[in-house]
Amino acid sequence: MLIGYARTSTLEQEAGFEAQVRELTTLGCDRIFREQVSSVAHRAQLEAALEFARQGDTLVVTKLDRLARSVVHMGKILETLEAKGVSLRIVDMGVDSSTPTGRLMLNVLGGVAQFEREMMLERQREGIAKAKSEGAYKGRKPTARAKADEIKALAEQGLSMGAIAAKLGIGKGSVHRALSAPKAA
Incomplete structure (x- = not known):
């Protein structure tokens, strides 16, 4: 059975959310779990998808960042799936964890994704510090x-x-x- 998982961070990302659901449907997912929640928030539908999956099933996501927030998180998800005999397919990367090459690619790509996120956060912190020193950043009005x-x-x-x-x-x-x-x- 193909099990789809679609997620966007905010309700404003409706078009991206609909595109994920459409793609998962086109790929033949028998069941699609969907939620609009930040990757760092509690993701009840991801937990439900992992719980629902059975041996021989494949969890399908359109992009890696829709599923995992870090290499550690990705590792935990893969560990859960492997223990149940469930594979993972990431469509935009053409990666399938049912193969040794797919598992290697997931680990490498997860590391790159985490590195990019950390770099983005560092640039954001630097920008805020610069804006504060110039008096341009005062934070949210109370x-x-x-x-x-x-x-x-x-x-x-x-x-x-x-x-x-x-x-x-x-x-x-x-x-x-x-x-x-x-x-x-």
């Missing part, structure tokens, strides 16, 4: 703190933290912090 008086007024009216958060368009945690902050003297 929206919830600016609404502290409004939060307290709504709480005094008896609204729940969830209701306050929804009404003001902020997170429940922000409401909690504003309500539990020490009063200024």
Whole structure:
């Protein structure tokens, strides 16, 4: 059985998500697990796909970065699949873990992908540091703190933290912090 897995990081990536699902369907995947969640977040559908797979099945993804976030993560996924007798196919690379060459390529490509991600993050940190030193980067404006008086007024009216958060368009945690902050003297 071919089992597809499609993932995008954000809901805004709808076209890429649909393209993955379309490609997996065209390849003949009998079941497709899909989710729109960051690679570092909990991925329930990936876990479900790994759990669903049985000996002789093949897990199919369109790209390596849709599946694993690092070499270590890729290794864990491969270990799980191998223990169950399931192979992995990465379409855009033409890699299939059911072959020795495919397993070698997965390890090499996973290392390159992790290296590229680390380089991107390093460049991002350098850019932020430069912008901060030039006074151009000030971070996110503290929206919830600016609404502290409004939060307290709504709480005094008896609204729940969830209701306050929804009404003001902020997170429940922000409401909690504003309500539990020490009063200024």
